[in-house]
Amino acid sequence: MSEASAPHAADRRELTAAQRNAVAELLRVSPVADELGRRFVRAGHELHLVGGSVRDALLGRLGDDLDFCTDAHPDETLRILKGWAESIWETGREFGTIGAQRGGLQLEITTFRAESYDQVSRNPVVVYGTSLDEDLKRRDFTINAMAVSLPEHRFTDPHGGLEDLSAKVIRTPSTPGESFGDDPLRMLRAARFAAQLRFAVHPDVHRAMTEMAADLDRITAERIRDEFTKLLCGADPIAGLRLLVDTGLAERFLPELTGLKLEIDEHAQHKDVYEHTLTVVENxxxxxxxxxxxxxxxxxxxxxxxxxxxxxxxxxxxxxxxxxxxxxxxxxxxxxxxxxxxxxxxxxxxxxxxxxxxxxxxxxxxxxxxxxxxxxxxxxxxxxxxxxxxxxxxxxxxxxxxxxxxxxxxxxxxxxxxxxxxxxxxxVRPDLDGNAIMELLGVPPGPVVGRAWKHLKEQRLEHGPLDRDAAEVELLRWARAEGLIT
Known part of the structure; x- marks a missing residue:
């Protein structure tokens, strides 16, 4: 870690705990991760555990899905995995990602990126990068811009992610304006991480989210939906929802939420609908x-x-x-x-x-x-x-x-x-089925059967179960009233 990103003295105890978490988590996955790292090194390439995997390891919550980055291109990655992985998939190949499974772990290996974005949809357009530092700089937040090189377990943190993790703050590697300009969806992702991790956004990030909220209009509905779903399913969705409303992001895709902030005056008192709604979500x-x-x-x-x-x-x-x-x-x-x-x-x-x-x-x-x-x-x-x-x-x-x-x-x-x-x-069903209705009334399948079924269901709801004889009597009474029989 560089001196500029060295932890404050007050943070050292927490950071030590985070480092202990990381060691424990990495030891758990090391048999697979280190073996894979050695294969890449023998082939003349780098391999790094990166992003959310490093963040979650430091938090002591690393799952069985591991993210790696490498200087190897997808074809080279496939050659390295062949004969070692238990299964391989290429669904993310267009984004430079190859998936594999080994020892109960799901692995995603992605070529270094230096992404640019489509100026209309803001969907990522993949451009391969050449270095780990370049790859980390393009990532959304500092807490996701850390790496552990394999198999030697060298820790890389050029943007102070470890310190931000300790402080529970969401900050961008480059300026927020540059980061959100690359991909406006990152503004929504900041709110999602606030909900998932119970972290606060840095004031500069909050300011940029507010100033650039309208840029979210250039993101596809599907990408917004996926991020919002993760936010609402976070450990603290209220924090994420408040952030969406306070920055104006909610107005861009969920104006009904912002609209709940009804004016309350001294002559027309009523419950604060917005605050009530957040409490209902919490409940x-x-x-x-x-x-x-x-x-x-x-x-x-x-x-x-x-x-x-x-x-x-x-x-x-x-x-x-x-x-x-x-x-x-x-x-x-x-x-x-x-x-x-x-x-x-x-x-x-x-x-x-x-x-x-x-x-x-x-x-x-x-x-x-x-x-x-x-x-x-x-x-x-x-x-x-x-x-x-x-x-x-x-x-x-x-x-x-x-x-x-x-x-x-x-x-x-x-x-x-x-x-x-x-x-x-x-x-709850009518006391006679369609076959019985057709037999009693002597009618073929069609609208009459549906109307009779609906009537019997209403009787069932109104009066409770009828025995067979009573249901037949009621059906015939209805049919006479409808002029279907004499």
Missing amino acids: AVSYEEEGCDFILRMAALLHDAGKPATKAVGPDGRVSFHHHEVVGARLTKARMKAMRYPKDVTAKVTALVALHLRFYGYGRGEWTDSAVRRYVADAGDLLPRLHKLTRSDCTTRNRRKAAQLAADYDALEERIARIEAEEDLAR
């Missing part, structure tokens, strides 16, 4: 049982997206947001489509947004068993997530009100469990 994270549930987190983020468009102030000064769940569902569907999320993911998030208010009113004792059945039927497979979203949405500071809402939802879940045990609510 939703706490309800996750294993890993990130992106669908739940995204629904929590957008559940009140319809409020700005539905805000109204009554004669008494009270603020209302009537039908904001309907408007919010429409906005959610449109936004996720624009961000190129898969249709099934979009449909699930949209449905949760549409349903998130359904529970309110249950505590007034107005729900019949029919209403409970419809709640379960409309939620379908999303019911466990709807439970979590509804509970997350309770952010009131009024302890009595919070306790009452929690008790009401406990009661609803207990009621669902009771009715479900009696009626198998998870599989």
